[in-house]
Amino acid sequence: AQTVTQSQPEMSVQEAETVTLSCTYDTSENNYYLFWYKQPPSRQMILVIRQEAYKQQNATENRFSVNFQKAAKSFSLKISDSQLGDTAMYFCAFKGAQKLVFGQGTRLTINP
Amino acid sequence: EPEVTQTPSHQVTQMGQEVILRCVPISNHLYFYWYRQILGQKVEFLVSFYNNEISEKSEIFDDQFSVERPDGSNFTLKIRSTKLEDSAMYFCASRVDPRADTQYFGPGTRLTVL
Numbered sequence: 001a002q003t004v005t006q007s008q009p010e011m012s013v014q015e016a017e018t019v020t021l022s023c024t025y026d027t028s029e030n031n032y033y034l035f036w037y038k039q040p041p042s043r044q045m046i047l048v049i050r051q052e053a054y055k056q057q058n059a060t061e062n063r064f065s066v067n068f069q070k071a072a073k074s075f076s077l078k079i080s081d082s083q084l085g086d087t088a089m090y091f092c093a094f095k096g097a098q099k100l101v102f103g104q105g106t107r108l109t110i111n112p
Numbered sequence: 113e114p115e116v117t118q119t120p121s122h123q124v125t126q127m128g129q130e131v132i133l134r135c136v137p138i139s140n141h142l143y144f145y146w147y148r149q150i151l152g153q154k155v156e157f158l159v160s161f162y163n164n165e166i167s168e169k170s171e172i173f174d175d176q177f178s179v180e181r182p183d184g185s186n187f188t189l190k191i192r193s194t195k196l197e198d199s200a201m202y203f204c205a206s207r208v209d210p211r212a213d214t215q216y217f218g219p220g221t222r223l224t225v226l
Contacts, residue, residue, distance in 0.1 A: 033213040033214075035214070037217075042219070043149075043201055043219075043220055043222075044217065044218075044219045044220060045155070045203060045205075045217035045220070046217075047214060047216070047217075050213065050214055052213070091154065091155060093155075095213060095215075098143075098160050098167060098168050099145070099157040099160055099168060099170075100145075100147070100155075100157060100205075100215060101157070102154045102155040102156070103154060104153075104154045105154055
């Protein structure tokens with residue numbers, strides 16, 4: 001069974017700083033996808049970024065980028081120039097054939 | 113931009129009552145999912161649905177739960193006899209087709225069982 005671990009329950013940084021959220025996973029599959037979802041106080045799940053395991057190049061979406069280390073089964077999220085609106089829970093998720101398996105989440109607070 | 117919608121946004125019910133949570137997936141999507149998030153915990157997979165049948169379900173999805181696509185647009189989750197521990201956010205998600213990897217989530221329904 002796949003597992004996803006986020007070892008940082010909470011993080012807090014100042015606005016405009018860069019922050020990195022860590023995620024590790026365990027799987028025996030070779031073809032899979034990894035995601036970061038953001039959950040603001042409204043509790044809606046918003047896709048931030050996705051990565052295909054067969055691609056070596058790290059995904060980037062504007063201020064959001066990932067560091068995907070397949071051999072180490074690590075998938076960290078870097079937020080550059082953080083903004084107040086980035087304050088949210090962030091969930092790392094793994095997808096093999098069908099379902100998403102989520103980590104426990106990291107509560108990120110951006111301070112003014 | 114098309115999005116997944118869910119109704120109601122908040123449902124309060126008495127223990128033992130039946131509830132039906134409704135979802136309208138994105139119109140050209142073929143795979144549908146329900147997930148649950150108990151307050152303060154991670155999001156957990158409940159069930160996936162394709163071609164009018166369940167394709168995978170978790171241990172949480174016992175006989176008290178059922179899903180249905182009653183027409184071409186709605187996707188429902190029914191809990192027959194709610195328990196206190198069913199209180200959670202319930203998220204519906206949809207995906208285009210087998211080649212697509214991204215699931216798009218609805219805003220969730222907060223279910224409170226008293």
